[in-house]
Amino acid sequence: METKNNNVGKAFKLSVATLAIMNITAVVSLRGLPAEAVYGPSSAFYYLFAAIVFLIPTAMVAAELAAMFSDKQGGVFRWVGEAFGPRTGFLAIWLQWIESTIWYPTVLTFGAVSFAFIGMDGASDAALASNKVFTLVAVLAIYWLATFIAMKGLDWVGKISKWGGMIGTIIPAGLLIVLGIIYIASGGHNNMDMSQGFFPDLTKLDNLVLASSIFLFYAGMEMMGVHVMDVNNPSKNYPKAIIIGSLATVAIFVLGTFALGFIIPAKDINLTQSLLIGFDNYFRYFHVSWAGPIIAIALMLGVLASVLTWVAGPSKGIFTVGKAGYLPPFFQKTNENGVQRNILLVQGGIVTLLSLLFVVMPSVQSFYQILSQLTILLYLIMYMLMFAAAIALRYKMKDAPRPFRLGRGKGNALMWILGVVGFAGSLLAFVLSFIPPGQIATGSNTVWYTVLIAGCVIMVVIPLIIYSMRKPSWRDPDTDFAPFHSDK
DSSP states (O other): OHHHHHHHGGGOOBOHHHHHHHHHHHHOOSTTHHHHHTTGGGHHHHHHHHIIIIIHHHHHHHHHHHHHTTTSSOTHHHHHHHHHOHHHHHHHHHHHHHHHHHHHHHHHHHHHHHHHTTSSOHHHHHHHHTOHHHHHHHHHHHHHHHHHHHHTOHHHHHHHHHHHHIIIIIHHHHHHHHHHHHHHHTTOOOOSOGGGOSSOOTTOGGGGHHHHTHHHHTTTGGGGGGGGGGBSSHHHHHHHHHHHHHHHHHHHHHHHHHHHHHHSOGGGOOTTTHHHHHHHHHHHHTTOGGGHHHHHHHHHHHHHHHHHHHHTTHHHHHHHHIIIIISOGGGGOOOTTSOOHHHHHHHHHHHHHHHGGGGTSSOHHHHHHHHHHHHHHHHHHHHHHHHHHHHHHHHHTTTSOOSSOSSSTTOOHHHHHHHHHHHHHHHHHHHHTTSOOSSSOOSOHHHHHHHHHHHHHHHHHHHHHHHHHOOGGGSOTTOOOOOOGGGO
């Protein structure tokens, strides 16, 4: 896509269909389906609820902000910083970077499980996937491989991410849904408890914790806002692409979750293994067990592609901001390919230390869940800052050009509606994420609360300390980072 854009110049525009597909590939991931399959039919309610109160508001609000500052660097740092000052802006982009760093061990745990299921013996594969030492080694091996590839530059990252995303996410998602439909249509036994109904029991808060992780399923949509000006008639076509992409994303998640629930009873669902076990069960049913290792390899490639995309994204963002004087010179060093070398190495050190939590958590599954929850908490703080900033900027910079504006005329009603709904939805998920899930043995509640509360506090305080220590000498004299509107 980038090559074509360069060849045609500014005249090239994305079609509605193309942008919708880009939204789908940016958001869809299969690793979280088991977490929602335990809810049976009510999982569809959670997916739709999260799409309405989070996915669509995020995409639409980020589109206005991205178009508003399309000629300036910084992303969420720019958006929040213009509204609340550089200190809060730095906190926002720090959270975007650090949450992705904490997220790596969780997605890589899924990659390690996929690697374990390359064998042909389901029982021994499952036992290997549950082995802490194997998982730790596999997680670190895959992560450092991704870091090595990222060091080679965006050309490598782009190629592997493109093909890995297609082979490891889109194709397996379609295959899982098709297998589920044929399985039920051919008289296969439905293991999903259909008596639960569409509407869940909202009185049981501990049952909502895993559902709150759906918000993380949809996270990252704000990054698609950079393409708002790449479509013709953005005020009409961008919302259309977002709605189409969102509906397709929800459909993939709902149908994929149901397909998993059809083949695995809720009581047997394992957060890290059930996607692979589900595929294996379908393949055995259709007498094509030889396909199991193939899908495991494909899913592992998808994990590598996903990690590569994120390794090259948020770290680049905080690197750009760092050069503007917000990080010490050590973090501004690059290699011969212009890649943010030291930030990637520090990021790798954090991932390695977090992965060592395997030794204190009761199981691979509990480790996976607690890091997933911490990731959600940190990301949701950033989203709340983004929604609040979008509303604030309607008043602080009311006369600034907005190539894409939510609502007609100069009214602020639609921005208030989407901003408040998005903020409230994020706040709800934030609160729910502290409650230990009833479906998973996470060990001591003391460890659970300590890791989550201390993790949030520490990760919010660190950027504030760095900001207070900044020096004029930290600013790279060659940076072209534009000043804030209030500094002009």
